[in-house]
Amino acid sequence: MVAKNLNFSKLKSSYLFIQIEQKKTEFLEKNPGVELINLGIGDTSSPIPQFISEKLAAAAIDLGTVTGYSGYGSSAGNPQLRKRISEVLYPNLVDGDEVFVSDGSKCDIGRLQILFGRDVTIAVQDPTYPVYVDGTLLQGATDEIVKMSCTPENHFFPDLSSLPRTDLIYFCSPNNPTGSVATKEQLKQLVDFAKQNQSIIIFDSAYAGFIQDPQLPRSIYEIEGADEVAIETGSFSKLAGFTGVRLGWTIVPQKLKYSDGSSIRDTWIRTISTIYNGPSNIAQAGGLAVLEPEGQRSVKRLIEQYMSGAQKLAVSLKQSGFVVYGGENAPYLWVRCEDKNSWDSFHELLEKSHIVSTPGAGFGMAGEGFIRFSAFATADDIEKAIEALAN
Numbered sequence: 001m002v003a004k005n006l007n008f009s010k011l012k013s014s015y016l017f018i019q020i021e022q023k024k025t026e027f028l029e030k031n032p033g034v035e036l037i038n039l040g041i042g043d044t045s046s047p048i049p050q051f052i053s054e055k056l057a058a059a060a061i062d063l064g065t066v067t068g069y070s071g072y073g074s075s076a077g078n079p080q081l082r083k084r085i086s087e088v089l090y091p092n093l094v095d096g097d098e099v100f101v102s103d104g105s106k107c108d109i110g111r112l113q114i115l116f117g118r119d120v121t122i123a124v125q126d127p128t129y130p131v132y133v134d135g136t137l138l139q140g141a142t143d144e145i146v147k148m149s150c151t152p153e154n155h156f157f158p159d160l161s162s163l164p165r166t167d168l169i170y171f172c173s174p175n176n177p178t179g180s181v182a183t184k185e186q187l188k189q190l191v192d193f194a195k196q197n198q199s200i201i202i203f204d205s206a207y208a209g210f211i212q213d214p215q216l217p218r219s220i221y222e223i224e225g226a227d228e229v230a231i232e233t234g235s236f237s238k239l240a241g242f243t244g245v246r247l248g249w250t251i252v253p254q255k256l257k258y259s260d261g262s263s264i265r266d267t268w269i270r271t272i273s274t275i276y277n278g279p280s281n282i283a284q285a286g287g288l289a290v291l292e293p294e295g296q297r298s299v300k301r302l303i304e305q306y307m308s309g310a311q312k313l314a315v316s317l318k319q320s321g322f323v324v325y326g327g328e329n330a331p332y333l334w335v336r337c338e339d340k341n342s343w344d345s346f347h348e349l350l351e352k353s354h355i356v357s358t359p360g361a362g363f364g365m366a367g368e369g370f371i372r373f374s375a376f377a378t379a380d381d382i383e384k385a386i387e388a389l390a391n
């Protein structure tokens with residue numbers, strides 16, 4: 001028999017979002033027929049806008065024709081889509097050949113860790129999307145991960161002056177789970193910190209499309225010099241309802257180098273061409289549609305719908321006396337649960353109000369005492385949640 005990869009012993013037995021699914025299933029087994037209100041996992045609920053779904057369908061139909069058929073594409077993605085991502089989402093900030101299209105941000109976060117090997121040291125925001133930590137541990141890093149506490153007390157931005165140097169700094173803005181967004185000044189501090197320490201930032205901008213305030217940065221490359229210290233991942237998942245279609249991207253700038261002066265971008269190309277065969281051609285046709293003017297208008301409406309749900313829920317929670325963060329430039333509400341721990345609050349919400357949430361402690365120690373509500377719910381579920389919480 002073959003021994004298990006010992007890195008698995010560093011992980012908790014179950015991944016957070018699998019735990020949430022299991023809790024839902026157990027509850028429904030005990031309470032058949034109960035309709036749950038889904039504010040838990042951040043998964044989109046609205047259909048893909050018709051303009052985009054028609055382009056997806058047309059691409060699928062084309063594959064059944066002699067002239068429209070295509071097989072393997074480039075591991076880096078369709079060059080036209082790479083160019084459009086740079087032009088539409090990063091005007092004057094990155095070049096198309098620095099954009100690498102993928103099957104999603106989470107998948108890229110997992111693959112990116114290959115670039116730096118197992119002896120890498122990392123810092124993550126606390127609370128944090130669990131994949132940064134679990135993915136690093138799976139690569140073999142020790143579990144001495146620097147946690148950058150992000151709480152209401154520090155306005156969800158870490159005190160960089162007290163942090164030790166790490167090789168990598170994972171940073172997510174708009175943030176999952178706190179719903180906070182770093183300002184330009186804060187991102188500049190982060191970039192300066194990375195430069196001083198010769199660290200690399202892995203910036204997760206999966207929710208950039210949800211930023212409403214034009215003053216807030218949507219990309220780390222809005223900060224001068226960030227292309228020397230940062231990789232950025234992005235996603236069509238929440239932007240266009242592609243959580244099931246699967247499409248994302250990663251920017252690896254030309255200027256980004258290893259300590260020996262060699263190109264990180266070249267190593268990324270070597271990595272993806274070795275262990276990845278590029279995103280689906282159908283999904284990429286959908287991505288191109290999202291970036292057309294009509295596609296942009298339709299995803300804007302989609303985002304407005306989710307953000308309106310976030311606002312309604314936030315107002316109602318505040319009226320009921322809860323302390324609520326986020327929900328203004330991000331699709332998550334981060335709600336204090338004063339007198340209970342977050343798993344107890346999760347269970348109470350599930351059992352008494354039939355609301356599925358995500359306990360803050362699942363995102364790290366600094367998430368204890370909070371509950372996360374996702375605004376990707378249907379308008380109907382948002383109304384039901386408002387009613388249930390008011391009661």
Ligand code: PL4
Nearest residue numbers: 017041042104105106107129176206235237248
């Ligand atoms: C449940 C900060 C959600 N099974 O869809 P992707 O791979 O392009 O993007 C995933 C992703 C990347 N970065 C951040 C994210 O928050 C997410 C999605 N997170 C959530 O509820 O926190 C979905 C989680 C999914 C998962 O494990 O990612």
